[in-house]
Amino acid sequence: xxxxxVEGWTLDPLTxxxxxxxxxxxxxxxxxxxxxxxxxxxxxxxxxSAAALGAAIFASTTEIARQLGEPPFAGxxxxxxxxxxxxxxxxxxxxxVVVLAVYQLENSSLGLVQLFFEQLATDLRAASPKGVExxxxxxxxxxxxxxxxxxxLFGR
Amino acid sequence: MSANGYESxxxxxxxxxxxxxxMVVAGADGLVVAEQLMEGIKGAxxxxxxxSLATRLGRAMEAGGVGTxxxxxxxxxxGALLVVPARSGMLVVAVAEPGxxxxxxxxxxxxxxxxxx
Numbered sequence: 001x002x003x004x005x006v007e008g009w010t011l012d013p014l015t016x017x018x019x020x021x022x023x024x025x026x027x028x029x030x031x032x033x034x035x036x037x038x039x040x041x042x043x044x045x046x047x048x049s050a051a052a053l054g055a056a057i058f059a060s061t062t063e064i065a066r067q068l069g070e071p072p073f074a075g076x077x078x079x080x081x082x083x084x085x086x087x088x089x090x091x092x093x094x095x096x097v098v099v100l101a102v103y104q105l106e107n108s109s110l111g112l113v114q115l116f117f118e119q120l121a122t123d124l125r126a127a128s129p130k131g132v133e134x135x136x137x138x139x140x141x142x143x144x145x146x147x148x149x150x151x152x153l154f155g156r
Numbered sequence: 157m158s159a160n161g162y163e164s165x166x167x168x169x170x171x172x173x174x175x176x177x178x179m180v181v182a183g184a185d186g187l188v189v190a191e192q193l194m195e196g197i198k199g200a201x202x203x204x205x206x207x208s209l210a211t212r213l214g215r216a217m218e219a220g221g222v223g224t225x226x227x228x229x230x231x232x233x234x235g236a237l238l239v240v241p242a243r244s245g246m247l248v249v250a251v252a253e254p255g256x257x258x259x260x261x262x263x264x265x266x267x268x269x270x271x272x273x
Binding site for chain 2: 079105108109110111112114115
């Protein structure tokens, strides 16, 4: 399974996570939905959808936590009949990174994904560029940024 | 089963000399349901990896036509992992020292598996 990254520092941690946790699809993105890296996706449109939906879920749960007076949730898991979804944030020097992982219940489990997510978080923190201000994305630039990311990921 | 029920069930296993910890693990998820572990044992990691191993061993046994697993004893250099799958899909897991009385530990694990089934 091929992993590709818009930001190179994410690639090794992502590759290790995919191998260890047996995840089928993984997306690393900013809370705004900017894609940093992906593994397992074959179509740009799927990455776009997953990033938008993942960012929306993350925003919703963060807001629920805020209304409850809680810090943002550490992770969110949803299990279907054949697949499970795991969504969790990692704080890095580059800014917050949201990890969306989809795993097949036949090959992996929530326990494994959670276990190796901790390693992924450690690896991402260690690999993230230090002393770089997280770039703010303006709404006007978002579509172009997204298009650039997808071009970079799918080589178009 | 109540939290107290799990506690007394795990206490019987950990009272066997040489057992350093015991857990009930959800086999499908690899998540800890209940645990009694000595310090230094990473419960979440043992649970996730034991459940993954259980799934693969189960498939190997099925492919080999030998039926479902009843008791697994994985001996390592510095200890052992003892696992009994319950009918409910839970796993009863013990982490033990190399010199554990495996027979007695097995008996307690089987009793516990009957209770969680």
